[in-house]
């Protein structure tokens with residue numbers, strides 16, 4: 001059963017985002033989105049949200065520079081610390097991969113932030129100590145929208161009808 005579920009999950013890929021097309025050499029992003037991409041790189045988001053999935057490989061403290069408010073990071077949720085009981089893991093979380101992020105609100109472990117722009121602004125302050133202005137936030141959010149890929153279509157298999165020979169649940 002685990003194998004079957006794994007095989008199914010392996011089909012849940014979301015290829016062909018506009019960002020993928022850019023990586024493949026196409027001219028698929030407009031000027032504003034490209035500006036957002038350069039900000040994403042130049043401001044340092046890429047340090048934690050790196051690689052082909054823009055994150056997902058490593059854990060980092062949430063609040064490297066400034067711990068977000070209790071509404072966004074509840075003081076009782078200490079992240080990795082709960083697993084490792086190591087002081088340096090307090091408030092350490094996995095840097096979420098950002099593919100399809102425009103579709104996956106609410107944001108952060110607390111799920112308290114529903115607006116992608118607000119999540120970007122919080123990251124600027126808490127992780128980079130950098131107050132992004134409204135235009136920078138907008139451009140980065142526009143770039144993040146280009147990470148939305150083709151969503152998988154899941155077709156449920158039509159199971160054969162039960163017969164007298166079909167085993168009954170025990």
Ligand code: HEC
Pocket residue numbers: 040043044045046047048049059060061062064092093094095096098101104106107108109110119120123124127128140
């Ligand atoms: C020092 C590492 C680090 C840097 C730099 C960083 N992030 Fe993050 N980011 C994280 C971590 C860790 C989380 C997960 C926090 C949580 O789940 O509570 C996260 C979460 C996010 C989320 C929410 C994803 C979700 O699905 O909930 C977004 C959006 C995001 N980051 C965007 C950015 C942007 C844009 C920048 C640059 C302005 C940035 N990050 C810089 C570590 C970082």
